[in-house]
Amino acid sequence: MATHLVDEILMEILVRLPVRSLCKFKCVSKYWRTLISDSYFKMMHLNRGKNDPNSQKLLVSQWFPQDERIFIHCLNLLPSSAAQPVGNVRGLDFPSIYRPCRVYLACCFDGLAVMVINDNIDVRRNRYLLWNPSTGE
Amino acid sequence: MVKLKSNDDKEFEVEEAAVIQSEMIKNMIEDGCATSVIPLPNIDSKTLIKVIEYLNKHINMGKAAETGEEDDLKEFDEQFVNMGWEELFDVIMAANYLNIHELMELCCQSAADRLKNKSVRAVREMLKITNDLTEEEEQEIINDAPWAFEGPEIDDTVN
Numbered sequence: 001m002a003t004h005l006v007d008e009i010l011m012e013i014l015v016r017l018p019v020r021s022l023c024k025f026k027c028v029s030k031y032w033r034t035l036i037s038d039s040y041f042k043m044m045h046l047n048r049g050k051n052d053p054n055s056q057k058l059l060v061s062q063w064f065p066q067d068e069r070i071f072i073h074c075l076n077l078l079p080s081s082a083a084q085p086v087g088n089v090r091g092l093d094f095p096s097i098y099r100p101c102r103v104y105l106a107c108c109f110d111g112l113a114v115m116v117i118n119d120n121i122d123v124r125r126n127r128y129l130l131w132n133p134s135t136g137e
Numbered sequence: 138m139v140k141l142k143s144n145d146d147k148e149f150e151v152e153e154a155a156v157i158q159s160e161m162i163k164n165m166i167e168d169g170c171a172t173s174v175i176p177l178p179n180i181d182s183k184t185l186i187k188v189i190e191y192l193n194k195h196i197n198m199g200k201a202a203e204t205g206e207e208d209d210l211k212e213f214d215e216q217f218v219n220m221g222w223e224e225l226f227d228v229i230m231a232a233n234y235l236n237i238h239e240l241m242e243l244c245c246q247s248a249a250d251r252l253k254n255k256s257v258r259a260v261r262e263m264l265k266i267t268n269d270l271t272e273e274e275e276q277e278i279i280n281d282a283p284w285a286f287e288g289p290e291i292d293d294t295v296n
């Protein structure tokens with residue numbers, strides 16, 4: 001009986017997993033893929049993250065004008081936790097001909113961030129990028 | 138005292154203060170339906186013993202903060218979830234049925250923590266799931282988020 005988990009219980013367990021594990025576990029079976037991709041499940045996962053102090057994060061962008069390096073850091077809002085880089089901005093998903101020379105975070109909502117990017121082709125032109133830091137999309 | 142009966146016909150007596158942590162039984166008592174033995178057709182005696190052990194330990198949870206027993210409870214909880222998969226799932230099903238919020242939280246979190254870093258293969262084996270995705274479908278999922286499938290923390294062991 002035990003391993004035939006009913007939907008409700010499987011959801012209760014999966015909703016406690018980080019995004020990284022969920023992306024991986026879509027590969028377990030068709031059923032898991034459907035369940036994890038389901039919009040109701042995603043909403044449950046997001047709401048849980050919002051109410052869990054361990055999941056709350058602060059995004060900080062850092063720009064080094066000398067060598068044009070850009071970093072985005074993700075900080076836990078718990079005391080005494082160290083910052084972890086969420087990935088170099090250049091690793092982001094936009095055409096590689098635009099090398100960003102300035103990035104700043106415009107706003108965040110529901111786990112998504114809007115970033116404003118100036119590239120080296122036309123520095124005055126702002127490009128807006130909608131980014132999900134959890135999935136890298 | 139409240140009497141509970143497991144699906145293998147064993148009876149257990151539990152203090153009312155302990156058993157009302159179950160929303161289901163609390164409602165039954167309030168509605169006056171708990172005068173004799175409460176049958177629990179979904180729970181076997183082995184699982185019920187575990188659940189009662191938890192209920193008895195957490196009987197004064199509200200007071201734990203005042204009496205400094207919080208660490209003691211935390212240690213108990215850590216020991217409590219130290220059980221096999223099958224057993225853990227049985228307790229989750231029972232906690233869900235009896236509607237014991239804290240126990241559900243504890244056991245589901247433990248299950249999630251165990252699964253978190255497991256490889257896909259390990260999860261299938263642990264939960265006895267047959268893979269029905271085609272190779273192309275699998276590859277598509279990997280291509281969507283290759284970073285989720287890499288890393289030294291991924292654990293292929295089954296336990």
